[in-house]
Amino acid sequence: MELPLVGLLAGSFAVSALARRLGISPPLLLVLVGLAVSFLPGVPDYALDPHLILTLVLPPLLYSAALDSSYLRLRANLRAIGMLAVGAVLLTTVAVGLAAWWLVPGLPLVSALVLGAVVAPPDAVAATSVGRRLGLPRKVMTILGGESLVNDATALTVYRVAVAVAAGAGYGIAEGVGVFVLAAAGGAAIGWALGWLVHRIRRLLRDGVLESALGLLVPFIGFTVAEEVHASGVLAVVLAGLYLGHRSPAAHPVARLQDRAVWQAADTVLEATVFALIGLQLRAVVTGVGPSVGALTAVGLFLVLVALAARVVFVFPTTYLRPLARRRPDWTPPPWTYPAVISWAGMRGVVSLAAAAGIPLTTLSGAPFPGRDEIVYLTFVVTVGTLLLHGLTLPAVIRRLGVQASDEAADALAEAQAQNDAGRAAVARLDSLDDGDPLHAATVAELRQRMEARTNAAWERLGGPVAGGGETPSAVYRRMRRAMLEAEREVFVRYRDARRIDDEVFRRVQHEMDLEEVTLLRE
Known part of the structure; x- marks a missing residue:
């Protein structure tokens, strides 16, 4: 059987x-x-x-x-x-x-x-x-x-x-x-x-x-x-x-x-x-x-x-x-x-x-x-x-x-509006957590930049393709970041195959990169 x-x-x-x-x-x-x-x-x-x-x-x-x-x-x-x-x-x-x-x-x-x-x-x-x-x-x-x-x-x-x-x-x-x-x-x-x-x-x-x-x-x-x-x-x-x-x-x-x-x-x-x-x-x-x-x-x-x-x-x-x-x-x-x-x-x-x-x-x-x-x-x-x-x-x-x-246009508009409000709420929460420590300034700036990129990406989807067939800033970011992740993955695979890192370490890092890449595919 x-x-x-x-x-x-x-x-x-x-x-x-x-x-x-x-x-x-x-x-x-x-x-x-x-x-x-x-x-x-x-x-x-x-x-x-x-x-x-x-x-x-x-x-x-x-x-x-x-x-x-x-x-x-x-x-x-x-x-x-x-x-x-x-x-x-x-x-x-x-x-x-x-x-x-x-x-x-x-x-x-x-x-x-x-x-x-x-x-x-x-x-x-x-x-x-x-x-x-x-x-x-x-x-x-x-x-x-x-x-x-x-x-x-x-x-x-x-x-x-x-x-x-x-x-x-x-x-x-x-x-x-x-x-x-x-x-x-x-x-x-x-x-x-x-x-x-x-x-x-x-x-x-x-x-x-x-x-x-x-x-x-x-x-x-x-x-x-x-x-x-x-x-x-x-x-x-x-x-x-x-x-x-x-x-x-x-x-x-x-x-x-x-x-x-x-x-x-x-x-x-x-x-x-x-x-x-x-x-x-x-x-x-x-x-x-x-x-x-x-x-x-x-x-x-x-x-x-x-x-x-x-x-x-x-x-x-x-x-x-x-x-x-x-x-x-x-x-x-x-x-x-x-x-x-x-x-x-x-x-x-x-x-x-x-x-x-x-x-x-x-x-x-x-x-x-x-x-x-x-x-x-x-x-x-x-x-x-x-x-x-x-x-x-x-x-x-x-x-x-x-x-x-x-529904596509209405969905894009609703998502962009919601993302805009969500971005404001996230930045307000970030402001409440920012203690003004100079050591944290770079981290706070990076978080603000990421939030701004997510909000801009939602509005870009609503606006349609760029005139002349060019890429939007968010599309350029996704393409370049995915290429960077691929380069990182190749190095980690090489280190794993050479037994310079353990498989458990490799899987943990790969999972983190996969989560980010899935997010890039969605955006």
């Missing part, structure tokens, strides 16, 4: 690196390569383990996305996000469920609703990677990212209720609604409490390495604790991540640097692996349905259209009609291109496949779970179909509609 796993990780990483080099959406290329590889001779059967995906892969991906999200922007767009994460998921569940019940002979309605819940939540990883590359407006990116943080909780809770009913647990409508509300409330409470506790522990530790290590445990603790008490593990992880991300300025600076690097690297490996796994499921799911594969493929493609239609039907009215009905005088309707892009960003992901694979083999009576193989195969067709449909066309749709961010 170890060799196939290493092959999966190495292969998915290589394809992802190639996609980034070519400027192609990595999720899309990974799925296509996975589909092609799945039938090659000698390729092992990569059976999807739902427990592994839902407990070891989903929590860190959700937590990393929540850490990187803006709590303030999410709160400002809470209505739109909530409508999509709950309302759109429920509508898609019903629409897909009814269509599957009508089209698949012998499929019970409750099993069809299980399928609807499984394929209801879009995965925004592919959409946001395209949107970030093409410069989607921040509001659209916030809504798509916020939806993907919460919609899994809605879908997985509905899925559990539907599976329990199909298995013979005897849930009624009222009990199902109660389970849904308690799971959501419990998950949110656990996530907030965990974030609050970890934040307090971090402030006591004041050790960057320990703080970062503690952060690695948070998503798994939050998800496991919530699931053990039958609450929403997804909401627990998301709320904990939002809480800690919003309060990250209170963390140790080493922890912030490490967290950013660690989670970006983890996201790259995990996302590459799960999208490759989607494509590699083809052989297994085709074997499960046998000779009915052709008819079910046609049904699955029709369900792709049903899911798309349900999203379009939901997004446009909720974007415009409800605010108009409430007659909000301060409401400015967004351009129609915004809901158009949001409607078209409906790719499904590995969570849908994991949920389908997690359907029990038998009911409580011991009978086979009705329609299980058909549900798994249709989930695969809808997942791959939406990834290919939207993944191949979303960039063209964004360009054709001309949906581009217009």
Whole structure:
């Protein structure tokens, strides 16, 4: 088992690196390569383990996305996000469920609703990677990212209720609604409490390495604790991540640097692996349905259209009609291109496949779970179909509609103003610390000069390029200082290789130079 796993990780990483080099959406290329590889001779059967995906892969991906999200922007767009994460998921569940019940002979309605819940939540990883590359407006990116943080909780809770009913647990409508509300409330409470506790522990530790290590445990603790008490593990992880991300300025600076690097690297490996796994499921799911594969493929493609239609039907009215009905005088309707892009960003992901694979083999009576193989195969067709449909066309749709961010100028102005005020505050603090000692005069002058350079750099970014194509003073400083750092690094490497300094000394000095160089790259 170890060799196939290493092959999966190495292969998915290589394809992802190639996609980034070519400027192609990595999720899309990974799925296509996975589909092609799945039938090659000698390729092992990569059976999807739902427990592994839902407990070891989903929590860190959700937590990393929540850490990187803006709590303030999410709160400002809470209505739109909530409508999509709950309302759109429920509508898609019903629409897909009814269509599957009508089209698949012998499929019970409750099993069809299980399928609807499984394929209801879009995965925004592919959409946001395209949107970030093409410069989607921040509001659209916030809504798509916020939806993907919460919609899994809605879908997985509905899925559990539907599976329990199909298995013979005897849930009624009222009990199902109660389970849904308690799971959501419990998950949110656990996530907030965990974030609050970890934040307090971090402030006591004041050790960057320990703080970062503690952060690695948070998503798994939050998800496991919530699931053990039958609450929403997804909401627990998301709320904990939002809480800690919003309060990250209170963390140790080493922890912030490490967290950013660690989670970006983890996201790259995990996302590459799960999208490759989607494509590699083809052989297994085709074997499960046998000779009915052709008819079910046609049904699955029709369900792709049903899911798309349900999203379009939901997004446009909720974007415009409800605010108009409430007659909000301060409401400015967004351009129609915004809901158009949001409607078209409906790719499904590995969570849908994991949920389908997690359907029990038998009911409580011991009978086979009705329609299980058909549900798994249709989930695969809808997942791959939406990834290919939207993944191949979303960039063209964004360009054709001309949906581009217009935040850069406003961001540059806001940053320059904030940096100006921050510089004044820093100089005032420096004045309060300056004791007038002539021995400290050079240090004080250097600190003033650095603060002035940071402030000037912010205003230079606002002003755009220098006339005649020349470099700004800040750009000259960055270029020269990076060249100086490179010369310093070469000397330290030479001393280390000649054993004139120890490796430990070299790493400490190199870390200090790296921190400065990262700052220069940012400025």
